[in-house]
Amino acid sequence: MLTGIHHVAIICADYPRSKDFYQRILGLTVLAETYRQARDSWKLDLALPDGSQLELFSFPGAPARPSYPEAQGLRHLAFASDDLDADVHHLRLHGVECEPIRVDELTGRRFTFFADPDNLPLELYEVLPEAAGEN
Template sequence: MKLNKIHHIAIICSNYERSKKFYVNILGLDIIKEVYRKDRESYKLDLGVSGNYQIELFSFKQSPKRPSYPEARGLRHLAFEVDNIDEGIKELNDKNVLTEDIRIDEITGKRFTFFSDPDDLPIELYEK
């Protein structure tokens, strides 16, 4: 099998409007398509990331909370590459998004930090 690229990442949120505002207005992702699926009472929002990747934001009634801490098996976090982490942190902080202290990847020597989306999904900024 030859895998070409990651096609999309699916995120289920607890409050659709709050998460839509976060991913569009705070992170600056582009809305590709928004659909309300009446039979599922669920929104599906396709978001573009610099024209390369796509995030699918879903809303479902009564979706259970997934624990983030302690770290459990499975997919851990979503990471975005940035050219300048200091600028990214400043932009997030200016929009009242708290970020952790900058850490250094002991293998690559690159700088990174974490912050959370409205449902406490860990998101990483990783400097190019």
């Protein structure tokens, strides 16, 4: 039986830049960092507060994303936020542009989109503590 999402994997173009973004700016905790010499590849395991993980990979010569944001495949990665205004302010202080905050017409929840260093679409979706079990 499925019990949740364990991890999401991202291949980045500039490993040090992406590592800094996800660790320092987004505040994810490093669980492990491994260099795989046979692949000339770094793998960084990062933890989110809910126990889910993000894996960051570097692969030499990986192709760029073909289009934004409507390429086939994963559309975007959404992070839960318990204070959307504070999180948007934090991102902007670090030079990360965020779209205007919108309201989800189906749930009434507020959200915004921004991009990681490789222009991958990321979302902040406001989930208030009393609604943490709702999605």
